Amino acid sequence: MQASIRFRLNGQPVALQTDDGRMLLGALRSELALTGTKYGCGEGACGACTVQVDGHAVHACTTSLKQVQGKEVLTIEGLARDGKLHPLQQAFIELGALQCGYCTPGMLLRAEALLRENPQPSRAAILARMEHHLCRCGAQQRIVQAIQSAARQMGATA
Amino acid sequence: MNARTGISRRRLFQLVGGGVVILVGMSPRPLRAQGAQRLYPEDFNAYLVIGENGRVTVFSGKIEMGQGVLTSQAQMVAEELGVALASIDMVLGDTDVCPWDMGTFGSLTTRMFGPALRAASAQARLVLLSLAAKKLGVPVADLVVREGVVFVAGAVDRQVSYGELSRGVRISQVVDEKAVLRAAAQFQVMGRSPARLDAWEKVTGAAKYAADIRLPEMLYARVLRAPMHGATLTQIDTAQAEQLSGVVLVRQPDLLAVLHADPEVAELALGRIQAQWLKPQATLDPDSIFEHLMNQSGPLRESAHQGDVAAARAQASKLFETSYHKGYVAHAAIETHAALAEVRDGRATVWASTQTPFPTRDRVAQRLGLEPKSVRVVTPFLGGGFGGKSADGQAIEAARLAQITGRPVQVAWSRAEEFFHDTFDPAAVVNIVSGLDQQGRVSLWDYAVYGAGERGASCFYDIPNTRIRSAGRPAYDPAASVSAHPFAVGAWRAPGANMNVFAVESQIDIMAAAARVDPLAFRLRHLSDTRMVRVLQAAADAFGWKPMAAPSGRGVGMACSIDAGTYVATLAEVQVDLKLGTIKVLRLICAQDMGVVVNPDGARMQMEGGLTMGLGYALSEELQFRGGEILQRNFDSYAIPRFSWVPAIATVLVKNDELAPQGGGEPSITTTGAVLANAVFDACGARLMRLPMTPERVRQALA
Numbered sequence: 001m002q003a004s005i006r007f008r009l010n011g012q013p014v015a016l017q018t019d020d021g022r023m024l025l026g027a028l029r030s031e032l033a034l035t036g037t038k039y040g041c042g043e044g045a046c047g048a049c050t051v052q053v054d055g056h057a058v059h060a061c062t063t064s065l066k067q068v069q070g071k072e073v074l075t076i077e078g079l080a081r082d083g084k085l086h087p088l089q090q091a092f093i094e095l096g097a098l099q100c101g102y103c104t105p106g107m108l109l110r111a112e113a114l115l116r117e118n119p120q121p122s123r124a125a126i127l128a129r130m131e132h133h134l135c136r137c138g139a140q141q142r143i144v145q146a147i148q149s150a151a152r153q154m155g156a157t158a
Numbered sequence: 159m160n161a162r163t164g165i166s167r168r169r170l171f172q173l174v175g176g177g178v179v180i181l182v183g184m185s186p187r188p189l190r191a192q193g194a195q196r197l198y199p200e201d202f203n204a205y206l207v208i209g210e211n212g213r214v215t216v217f218s219g220k221i222e223m224g225q226g227v228l229t230s231q232a233q234m235v236a237e238e239l240g241v242a243l244a245s246i247d248m249v250l251g252d253t254d255v256c257p258w259d260m261g262t263f264g265s266l267t268t269r270m271f272g273p274a275l276r277a278a279s280a281q282a283r284l285v286l287l288s289l290a291a292k293k294l295g296v297p298v299a300d301l302v303v304r305e306g307v308v309f310v311a312g313a314v315d316r317q318v319s320y321g322e323l324s325r326g327v328r329i330s331q332v333v334d335e336k337a338v339l340r341a342a343a344q345f346q347v348m349g350r351s352p353a354r355l356d357a358w359e360k361v362t363g364a365a366k367y368a369a370d371i372r373l374p375e376m377l378y379a380r381v382l383r384a385p386m387h388g389a390t391l392t393q394i395d396t397a398q399a400e401q402l403s404g405v406v407l408v409r410q411p412d413l414l415a416v417l418h419a420d421p422e423v424a425e426l427a428l429g430r431i432q433a434q435w436l437k438p439q440a441t442l443d444p445d446s447i448f449e450h451l452m453n454q455s456g457p458l459r460e461s462a463h464q465g466d467v468a469a470a471r472a473q474a475s476k477l478f479e480t481s482y483h484k485g486y487v488a489h490a491a492i493e494t495h496a497a498l499a500e501v502r503d504g505r506a507t508v509w510a511s512t513q514t515p516f517p518t519r520d521r522v523a524q525r526l527g528l529e530p531k532s533v534r535v536v537t538p539f540l541g542g543g544f545g546g547k548s549a550d551g552q553a554i555e556a557a558r559l560a561q562i563t564g565r566p567v568q569v570a571w572s573r574a575e576e577f578f579h580d581t582f583d584p585a586a587v588v589n590i591v592s593g594l595d596q597q598g599r600v601s602l603w604d605y606a607v608y609g610a611g612e613r614g615a616s617c618f619y620d621i622p623n624t625r626i627r628s629a630g631r632p633a634y635d636p637a638a639s640v641s642a643h644p645f646a647v648g649a650w651r652a653p654g655a656n657m658n659v660f661a662v663e664s665q666i667d668i669m670a671a672a673a674r675v676d677p678l679a680f681r682l683r684h685l686s687d688t689r690m691v692r693v694l695q696a697a698a699d700a701f702g703w704k705p706m707a708a709p710s711g712r713g714v715g716m717a718c719s720i721d722a723g724t725y726v727a728t729l730a731e732v733q734v735d736l737k738l739g740t741i742k743v744l745r746l747i748c749a750q751d752m753g754v755v756v757n758p759d760g761a762r763m764q765m766e767g768g769l770t771m772g773l774g775y776a777l778s779e780e781l782q783f784r785g786g787e788i789l790q791r792n793f794d795s796y797a798i799p800r801f802s803w804v805p806a807i808a809t810v811l812v813k814n815d816e817l818a819p820q821g822g823g824e825p826s827i828t829t830t831g832a833v834l835a836n837a838v839f840d841a842c843g844a845r846l847m848r849l850p851m852t853p854e855r856v857r858q859a860l861a
Contacts, residue, residue, distance in 0.1 A: 025421050036363020038541070040492045041573045045793040048492050071222035078362030089361040089611050093353050100224030101360030102541025108361060129800045134793060136542045137224045138770030139763070140804040150806050154588045 005065045009034075010078025016065065017033035019146035024068055025049045028075060036076035036105050040134070047133030050106035050145045057113040076105035079112065087157075088150040090114055097146035107133050111147045120151055170339070176342040177324040178208040178289075180282040180331055205257060205278035206235060208286065212306055212321025213244045214239065217821040218275065219259025220267045221251035221357060221513060223540035223547065224761040224767075224821045225325030227267045229355045233756055234272055237340060238279030239349040240303035241320065248355070251515040251537030261514035263548055263649060265722035267537060273339075278362045280337035280702065289323045320815025326756050339674055342754050342815035356539065366538045367495035369570040371503055374568040377406060377424035378421035379559050380416040380428035383575060385435055387645045387786030392462030393434035397468065399427040408562050416558055419565060443645050445486050447585045451609045452641035455630030458606055462616065465623030470602035474593025477602075480667055482590070482661040484610075484831075484849040485780035486643075487583040487650060488790075490798050493541020495549075495579070496570035499556035506533045507791065510553040515541045518550040522557045533557075544771075545649035548634070576790040581648025582781060583634045586610035588661035598673040600666075600684055607658060609633075609642065612826055614655030618720055625645025629753055630632065651685055651768070652824035655721050656775055659847060662834035667708065667839065676705035677716060677836065689725045689814070694718050696812050697727040697749035708840040713744075717829040722821025725812075726754040728829040730837040731805075732842075740852035741838055743776060743803065748826050749810035751818030765809045765826040773799040774829025780850050 003020040006013065009032065016027060028051070037060050040048030044059040051060045052074040054068070062157045079086050088111050090099065098104045107130070114121060114129045121129070126147050134141065207215045222228040231245045251262075259271070276359055283303065290308035291298045302309050308323070310316040342349060359365035384391070391414075396407055399416050403426045406417040416427035440572050442450055471477065496512040499522075506526055512518045515535040523530040540547055556569040571579065586609040593602035603617050603624040611632025617624050630642055634649035650656075670680035676700050679691060685691050698714070708715070713734065718727040727749050733742040746769050757763050778797040782789040792798040830851050839845050844859035 008721060021624070022422060029370075030421065033361070033372070035366070035372075038367075038493070039369065040494075041793050043794070047575075055351065076361075080362055085358075085361065091419060092361050093357040096354065096357075096759055098224075098354075098357065098360050099226070099763060099767060100491070100493070100542045101356065101365050102224075102367065102491075104360050106364050108418075113807060127801045132800075134798060134800065135491060136490055136544070136798060138767030138799070138804075140799070140801050141766055141807050142763070142769060144801065144804075 003066070007068045007070060008072045010073070010075060010084065018065065020037045020064065020066040020069070022065050023061055024063045024065060024073070027065055028060060032079050032090050033057055034075050038102055038105060041104070045132075046103075047106045047110065048103050049128065050109050052113055052131070055113060055116065057110045063076060076108060079108060086112065088115070088147065091146040091150040091153065092143070095141040095146040096144050096156060097139055099139050102132060103135045107135070107143055111150070115147070115151055115154060119146070123148070177210050178277045178282060178285055178327065178329045180206050180285070180741065204738055205275060206282060208282060208320050208324045208737070210321055210325045212245060212319055214241055214325070215249060216246060216332065217256045218271070219251060219256045219263045220271060221515065221537045223513065223543035225764060226354060227262070228755045229352065230268060230760055231275060232354070232355055233347050234276050236281045237345060237587040238276045239283050241306040241354075242461070243352055244349055245306055245519045252534070252695060253515050253519045255533045258395040258516050260519060260541070261548055261702045262512055263545060263826070265724075265823045267823050268819045269314060269723055272756070276339050277337045280339055281331060284324050285329060285339060286320055289327070290606065293318050293323065295649070302702050312345045331454070337572050348756050349754070349758070351359065351757055354760070367493055367496065368509050368538050368820060369497045369540050369568065371495075371509045371538065372497065373500060373566040376568060377419055377563060378424045379415045379417045379556070379567050379569050379737050380424045381555060381569065382428065382431055382433060382577060385787065386437055386440070388438045389786070391433060392436050392644070398430040402427050402430070407564055407794040408559055410558075413555065413558060415555070417559065417563060420683070424599045424633070427836060433616045438785065440787060442783070442785055443781060444585075444782060446631065447485070448587050451585060451642055452587055453628065455608045458627035458629045460625060460627050462613055462624065462626040465625050467602060467604050467625045470593060470623035471504070471591065471604070473595070475596045475600050476672060478590070478592045478665065478672070479666055480668065480847060481589050482588040482657070482847050484586050484657045484660065485781070486585050486647070487775045487779045488580050488781060489544045489546030489578060489650060490793075490796065491542030491544060491546055491856040494571040494573060494576040495547065495552035495566070496544040497553040497556040498566060498568045499553070499560040501557065501561040501564070502540050504528065504532055506557055507535045508533070508553050508557050509538060510550060511540045511547055512537060512550045512553055513540070513545070513547040514550065515735040518553050521550065522554060525554050526557055526561050541752050544651045545653065546580060546632075549646070549648055551579055577791045577796065579646070581646045583650030583653070583656070584643060584647040585774070586608045586654070588657065590661060591663045592665055592669060594669055594673060598675065600669060610657040611654035612658070613653055614658035614719060614721060615662070616720075617662070618690055619681070620686050621684065644783065645788065651771065652721055652828045655719065655824070656772070657849070659717060659805040659828040660720040660835065663719070663829070664835050664845070664847065667715065667836045668845065671708045676707055678703055678830040679705055681716070681718070690718060690720070693725045693749050693812050694727040694752050696810050697729050697747055698734060700749060700810050701729040701747040703729065708836070710840055713837050713841030715833055715838075715840050717832035717836060718830045718861035719825065721828050722823075724820040724822065724825040726749055726750045726825040726829055726835045730833040732834060732837040732841055733836055734856065736842060739856035741834065741851060741856065743773065743805040743807070743834065746833070747808045747810070748829070749812055750825060751812040751814045752822050752825070753820040755811055756819050760813055761811060761822045762809045766807050766821045768824065768827030769807055769830055770799055770804055771805050772827040775849060776831040776834045777803070777850050778852065
């Protein structure tokens with residue numbers, strides 16, 4: 001259904017006149033011109049398109065625009081603030097927790113949501129939360145280490 | 159200057175505006191291993207340019223798909239040239255400005271291209287030193303270089319920077335093969351692990367992949383696909399699709415696509431096309447494929463022979479006849495194939511996720527009826543390749559559609575298209591007859607492989623009577639797909655070696671167990687290759703191996719392999735659920751001798767990545783199909799490794815600075831299948847001879 005969709009995207013208000021049944025992923029990558037959110041499977045099975053809606057990690061490929069009406073959407077482009085990387089981004093760089101980098105934006109947004117909910121997650125809690133994110137390069141071990149490292153870092157500076 | 163292969167000096171100076179340009183006209187001999195069909199051009203191609211601003215631009219035909227060569231190549235240049243890593247700009251995989259390259263695969267970048275790049279950088283240093291000597295009025299021998307600044311030794315105030323030296327000059331030099339490379343002991347940039355140069359872009363979402371490139375007026379295409387390979391279109395109705403405003407329909411005998419400025423409308427239009435297909439009778443499936451392959455692969459050809467196999471067979475005190483099987487495996491990179499093409503004024507530009515920008519350029523040119531020099535392929539970051547992006551169907555489709563419509567066109571495959579059009583790692587069969595003599599030594603090794611090719615099939619154990627035979631073409635040979643397989647096959651990370659090492663190292667373990675000898679002792683008893691002995695021992699030490707014959711109930715095992723010039727040994731510890739048949743991998747320890755290590759952390763990432771990716775072909779990945787119909791089209795049915803599968807992985811780099819850098823992207827993955835099969839046998843006495851080792855197959859082996 002054609003509708004006026006308004007939400008905040010990385011802190012800025014946006015308004016779209018469009019079919020509200022469309023998925024967020026398409027809108028982000030087309031008219032909103034934010035290509036950091038990636039297509040991987042189109043059905044919520046790989047995690048590459050993960051963004052946050054009101055602080056919760058969701059798959060942009062299965063989240064409709066109707067569902068983000070009036071909400072706060074965070075994509076990878078909004079994770080660093082004022083040119084300063086988030087501790088998770090810093091940890092991913094320092095620990096080499098990426099190779100091709102294609103799954104990285106989704107991984108970071110899922111991990112950020114996890115650390116806000118559970119600032120010192122156990123290894124098991126990290127695995128459980130990241131389980132549905134696929135990384136074909138095989139960086140999983142370093143991704144877990146990077147999340148643990150960022151959690152320590154954030155705990156120390158909190 | 160041959161315009162087909164590179165750019166002229168004049169054009170180069172137009173591009174860079176002067177400075178010191180180092181060109182490579184190297185003897186093709188060391189580069190021949192890249193491929194027999196095509197050598198590096200013997201005319202000149204730029205490798206690096208030292209600009210007047212002191213920045214160094216490196217042009218390389220290699221591409222970055224996660225394996226880290228953006229960083230490692232920059233390290234090699236920084237080391238040999240004597241500049242800071244931060245002063246280097248890398249230009250990769252752009253066919254208009256980079257030297258010709260066959261493609262990025264086979265763990266060849268560091269091994270084969272690296273020496274040329276290092277020589278060019280060392281040559282540049284010599285040129286700059288001689289300019290500095292003139293300027294400072296001292297002999298070259300009195301000069302030292304630090305981070306792009308040349309000093310007179312002992313008089314640091316007498317200095318001149320590379321940028322100043324490049325100012326106003328237009329020097330182009332050909333690499334002198336005598337340029338001396340720095341020894342490992344002198345390394346300041348190589349041998350260290352700076353953060354990846356692509357890391358910042360990749361954690362901020364700034365990194366561009368092919369599907370992220372936008373052009374004004376571009377159209378997004380969706381291509382009509384057959385329901386199965388081999389199906390033919392009998393009837394089509396596009397009327398409803400064409401009713402959608404703004405839809406462009408392209409209908410060619412072999413390409414039917416709907417295009418629109420909005421990708422979602424293009425998708426909608428595709429769904430409105432009504433097509434009837436004639437499907438061929440499906441006869442092959444994942445179980446019947448093996449007999450078919452053996453029948454269709456043609457005669458076995460012998461590739462190695464030593465001693466008297468027939469006599470050894472007659473004299474053996476114990477014979478072991480085993481057949482090993484493995485199904486088709488998908489590449490399943492998280493980025494699907496994507497390309498954007500623009501054709502304007504008789505020139506085509508294609509931004510493509512491809513591992514082979516130059517061959518892609520040539521194929522696009524041929525398809526469009528253009529000269530290769532009129533086609534430019536630009537390669538952004540790849541979201542994984544693993545061999546799958548040596549196939550470039552999406553780039554051809556985008557280029558054709560752009561030529562027909564006169565608008566820029568993006569083709570980005572859906573996940574279902576990615577599974578359907580993948581060039582799979584082929585199903586394969588290995589038959590081995592081996593034998594022990596009365597002293598318990600291996601006296602016979604008669605090896606035959608169907609469908610996988612011979613990579614990883616050679617026997618590095620000391621066995622007096624051996625024969626290695628192979629049937630069928632290796633997967634990366636385009637003829638392979640036509641011959642025996644129901645759909646396309648192609649190179650998949652260490653093509654063929656995963657299957658061959660699985661077979662070889664399982665067979666060795668079978669004999670060790672039959673001889674009631676500890677598998678490490680058994681291997682060492684048959685190894686005189688000191689590199690392999692050192693690597694295996696290093697892995698065993700790191701693991702804390704305690705000798706015991708298998709099955710010991712501990713769930714431990716080992717496997718070793720030689721791949722891409724690198725020696726690798728992996729040890730594993732697993733737990734098998736006897737009731738469910740599930741395998742839990744607890745830890746993997748991998749040791750590797752890869753010669754000089756350019757970037758130790760980068761090398762470890764590749765080792766870990768290979769082992770982790772290998773969990774898939776070892777435990778779960780096997781394409782389900784019915785004839786040419788691909789039954790798995792997404793990750794819900796095709797299971798690749800997940801976080802919870804990944805064990806504790808430790809890596810050991812066995813120092814060998816006497817040897818030039820060897821391959822790093824593929825060796826470790828070749829051991830995963832075998833090491834897990836051997837550990838499973840040690841855990842429960844069940845010998846798995848077919849990959850993947852699914853719970854059902856484990857239960858069958860236990861029964």
